[in-house]
Amino acid sequence: MDQPIRVIEEKYLKKTLKAIKTAIAHTKAAIKQSNKNINDAAKGWDDVRIKTDTYSGIIETAMSVRQQQQLLAERENSKSRSQQRYETLVKQIKKPYFARIDFKEKNGEDTPSETIYIGLASFSDDDNNFLVYDWRTPVASIYYDGGIGDVEYLTPAGPQEAEVTLKRQFEIEDGVIVTLFDTEEAIGDAMLVNALAGESSTKMKSIVTTIQKEQNKIIRDTEADLLFVQGAAGSGKTAAIMQRVAYLLYRYRGKLTSGQVVLFSPNQLFNDYVDQVLPELGEQNLVQMTFYQYASRRLPRFQVENLNQRFEDQGKNPKIDQLMGSLAMYQAINTYANSLNQGGIRLRNLMFHGESLIRKEKIAEIYYHYNQNYRLSQRLEATQESLMRSLRSQVGVQIRQDWVEEAIENLSKQEYDDLVGAGRSRLGDDQEGDAAAKTRINQLGQGLQEREFSSDKAERHFLGKQIVTRELRPLARKIRRAAFLNINAQFVDFLNQVPDYLDLTQFNLSVAEWHEYVQKVIASLKNGEISLASATVYLYLYDLVTGKHGQRDIRFLFIDEIQDYTPLQLAFLKFSFPLAKFTVLGDLNQAIFTHENAQDLQDDFSQLFDGDKVHRVELNQTYRSTQQITDFTKAILKDGQRIEAFDRKGEKPVIKLYADNQEALVALRHQLSQNQADRESTAVITESLADARQLTEQLQDTDITLIHSENQRLVTGAIILPSYLAKGLEFDAVIIWQADAQHYHSENQRQLLYTVASRAMHRLTLIGTGTMSPLLTDLPQDLYQEE
Numbered sequence: 182m183d184q185p186i187r188v189i190e191e192k193y194l195k196k197t198l199k200a201i202k203t204a205i206a207h208t209k210a211a212i213k214q215s216n217k218n219i220n221d222a223a224k225g226w227d228d229v230r231i232k233t234d235t236y237s238g239i240i241e242t243a244m245s246v247r248q249q250q251q252l253l254a255e256r257e258n259s260k261s262r263s264q265q266r267y268e269t270l271v272k273q274i275k276k277p278y279f280a281r282i283d284f285k286e287k288n289g290e291d292t293p294s295e296t297i298y299i300g301l302a303s304f305s306d307d308d309n310n311f312l313v314y315d316w317r318t319p320v321a322s323i324y325y326d327g328g329i330g331d332v333e334y335l336t337p338a339g340p341q342e343a344e345v346t347l348k349r350q351f352e353i354e355d356g357v358i359v360t361l362f363d364t365e366e367a368i369g370d371a372m373l374v375n376a377l378a379g380e381s382s383t384k385m386k387s388i389v390t391t392i393q394k395e396q397n398k399i400i401r402d403t404e405a406d407l408l409f410v411q412g413a414a415g416s417g418k419t420a421a422i423m424q425r426v427a428y429l430l431y432r433y434r435g436k437l438t439s440g441q442v443v444l445f446s447p448n449q450l451f452n453d454y455v456d457q458v459l460p461e462l463g464e465q466n467l468v469q470m471t472f473y474q475y476a477s478r479r480l481p482r483f484q485v486e487n488l489n490q491r492f493e494d495q496g497k498n499p500k501i502d503q504l505m506g507s508l509a510m511y512q513a514i515n516t517y518a519n520s521l522n523q524g525g526i527r528l529r530n531l532m533f534h535g536e537s538l539i540r541k542e543k544i545a546e547i548y549y550h551y552n553q554n555y556r557l558s559q560r561l562e563a564t565q566e567s568l569m570r571s572l573r574s575q576v577g578v579q580i581r582q583d584w585v586e587e588a589i590e591n592l593s594k595q596e597y598d599d600l601v602g603a604g605r606s607r608l609g610d611d612q613e614g615d616a617a618a619k620t621r622i623n624q625l626g627q628g629l630q631e632r633e634f635s636s637d638k639a640e641r642h643f644l645g646k647q648i649v650t651r652e653l654r655p656l657a658r659k660i661r662r663a664a665f666l667n668i669n670a671q672f673v674d675f676l677n678q679v680p681d682y683l684d685l686t687q688f689n690l691s692v693a694e695w696h697e698y699v700q701k702v703i704a705s706l707k708n709g710e711i712s713l714a715s716a717t718v719y720l721y722l723y724d725l726v727t728g729k730h731g732q733r734d735i736r737f738l739f740i741d742e743i744q745d746y747t748p749l750q751l752a753f754l755k756f757s758f759p760l761a762k763f764t765v766l767g768d769l770n771q772a773i774f775t776h777e778n779a780q781d782l783q784d785d786f787s788q789l790f791d792g793d794k795v796h797r798v799e800l801n802q803t804y805r806s807t808q809q810i811t812d813f814t815k816a817i818l819k820d821g822q823r824i825e826a827f828d829r830k831g832e833k834p835v836i837k838l839y840a841d842n843q844e845a846l847v848a849l850r851h852q853l854s855q856n857q858a859d860r861e862s863t864a865v866i867t868e869s870l871a872d873a874r875q876l877t878e879q880l881q882d883t884d885i886t887l888i889h890s891e892n893q894r895l896v897t898g899a900i901i902l903p904s905y906l907a908k909g910l911e912f913d914a915v916i917i918w919q920a921d922a923q924h925y926h927s928e929n930q931r932q933l934l935y936t937v938a939s940r941a942m943h944r945l946t947l948i949g950t951g952t953m954s955p956l957l958t959d960l961p962q963d964l965y966q967e968e
């Protein structure tokens with residue numbers, strides 16, 4: 182029986198490979214032709230005649246330059262399309278598909294059975310026969326959603342029922358079928374076991390061949406405005422969202438580009454870890470950033486609190502942390518900003534040559550003389566226009582001032598030439614083809630000639646005007662950038678007024694405690710430092726005052742490790758990306774920053790969306806770790822019962838406690854060599870960065886790399902890293918350093934311990950001194966070995 186199946190399949194593969202080969206040859210020829218077309222088009226530059234004598238000549242020149250540019254762009258586009266296709270085909274010829282399904286559509290009629298093959302991308306031959314279907318096509322969903330029998334899958338026209346009669350999985354390497362087997366399940370366990378058997382790597386891989394049904398739901402959801410995924414550590418949240426991005430880019434191809442999809446990730450290391458998945462799936466990478474980067478980029482004058490500082494500082498005043506990140510704070514900012522329509526805007530004088538040219542009182546008068554119905558953004562815009570008018574009228578005033586006379590006297594030859602036009606850049610010099618440049622050329626006439634003046638007075642007037650305009654330009658820029666708003670003062674004013682805008686007692690805070698905190702914030706602002714919590718308040722207030730509406734071009738926003746965000750941060754992101762559909766993923770049990778507050782997060786955030794458009798998916802099956810490690814880590818949690826381990830056997834986690842640090846270090850060295858001998862790549866995870874640094878010192882003579890900053894690269898081989906940098910990553914073997922009562926003693930660290938322990942795929946060792954951490958003493962003893 183086996184033989185004929187293999188023969189049939191080999192025949193189909195041969196036919197497919199042959200067609201792909203032909204397509205490769207065609208595409209190669211197309212690329213060659215495109216290159217030739219581009220060269221031909223480039224020659225067209227020789228025919229573009231530059232005429233600058235007359236205005237119509239200039240326009241004619243600009244038009245032919247533009248035409249020429251368009252022609253080239255079209256040909257470049259066509260080349261890059263062919264090149265992309267070529268790259269896909271080259272991948273396809275190695276592994277054209279990974280599955281086959283035979284099914285009948287159930288639509289009341291007696292439809293014939295269909296066979297389709299599923300691969301990374303679709304492939305059709307010259308006669309438009311689809312030999313392979315992209316895994317993202319609606320029909321391919323059948324493969325992921327069920328076993329043999331009836332399945333329902335979603336098409337753009339609505340749900341469709343089908344009866345599946347065969348599911349076959351393939352492993353094809355370099356165009357050769359290595360294995361093939363039929364399965365009755367959704368995704369055969371054998372395939373999954375195989376996929377999970379590999380070793381950890383510094384780069385995440387795609388899971389396209391073994392996507393699970395629950396994950397498929399996440400990947401293909403296009404209805405939700407907010408898709409909330411709660412999933413245990415290692416349940417494939419990150420893997421699923423990378424697939425989802427690839428799916429969305431396919432589903433909305435032509436309308437959606439990878440630049441319109443943004444992922445907020447826990448740290449830079451994580452960005453580095455996942456950056457191969459999309460290229461592997463034949464798509465371009467999305468925009469990835471951390472909240473810290475987002476805030477820092479927008480606040481270049483401040484040193485925003487980084488991951489390490491945030492980790493070390495947390496919990497100093499949990500009540501304040503909770504208040505600063507709450508939705509009550511979000512509301513307070515809204516109400517406060519609204520009140521600025523009546524009064525209270527903080528402004529700066531507009532300074533010119535060391536004196537205030539337009540005083541802030543005057544600006545305030547302008548700002549508030551507009552209609553009551555004006556919104557803050559309109560008020561600001563109208564004020565800017567009015568200030569620009571005042572500035573323009575200043576030209577006539579300033580031109581008569583002594584400083585202008587002096588400036589004219591002191592002009593060097595070069596400055597003079599610059600002002601009167603000689604040596605100024607001309608159309609084409611800087612590729613600038615805008616109307617202003619054309620007009621300038623038109624006015625200046627041809628060549629590097631100087632302007633002629635009818636009299637000394639006219640010359641003086643001309644020069645004076647040029648000088649004053651030049652000097653006033655920075656001020657004009659300030660007005661356009663609304664730099665007359667004193668946003669620092671506004672922020673502090675808001676903080677001072679917080680007790681009037683929200684109920685401090687709800688957060689168990691007294692007014693005195695609050696003001697003490699505000700003083701600290703002011704002191705750090707003076708040092709140019711701002712916490713992440715304050716930065717969020719600051720930016721939101723700034724956006725409301727300046728009437729910013731966020732980035733409207735972003736269509737999909739992903740937030741990984743959402744439990745580390747505050748409700749305010751999320752509300753702010755919703756405001757900042759108003760047209761984006763949100764996919765947020767997290768594990769409330771891994772809340773290493775927000776702790777128990779994370780539990781309310783889901784509800785808080787959902788409030789901001791239309792209830793019908795909020796979808797929730799829970800992933801409880803874990804894939805990363807062996808059964809023994811998952812059973813151990815889930816027992817660390819108080820309510821980890823729902824987490825299900827994947828049936829993959831391994832060693833039990835080992836807890837090793839020693840009398841002193843010296844002995845513990847000896848054991849650590851021993852474990853490191855053992856792991857190395859067993860080819861298990863190891864991460865030694867410490868609680869803090871200081872601990873990681875100290876340990877690295879102590880292991881100086883060992884081949885081990887300290888990962889101290891998120892901007893580093895992950896390397897192969899043994900590494901040491903602090904807990905907060907391990908988020909989202911995984912390693913063959915993990916050693917938790919100082920896993921003892923002295924270091925992991927507080928209930929607050931339970932989630933941290935769970936997070937770090939759940940990074941291990943095959944081997945978990947906990948090494949400490951003294952007594953066992955109280956977070957572990959309650960664990961059933963059969964879940965671990967003690968040494």
Ligand SMILES: Nc1ncnc2c1ncn2[C@@H]1O[C@H](COP(=O)(O)OP(=O)(O)OP(=O)(O)O)[C@@H](O)[C@H]1O
Nearest residue numbers: 388391392393414415416417418419420804805909
């Ligand atoms: N369907 C699947 N097929 C094969 N491997 C899978 C599948 N789902 C998840 N995995 C693997 O399981 C591991 C954990 O996945 P991932 O990192 O996405 O989990 P996570 O939920 O984001 O975890 P954490 O919250 O701990 O960061 C990865 O190695 C991933 O490739």
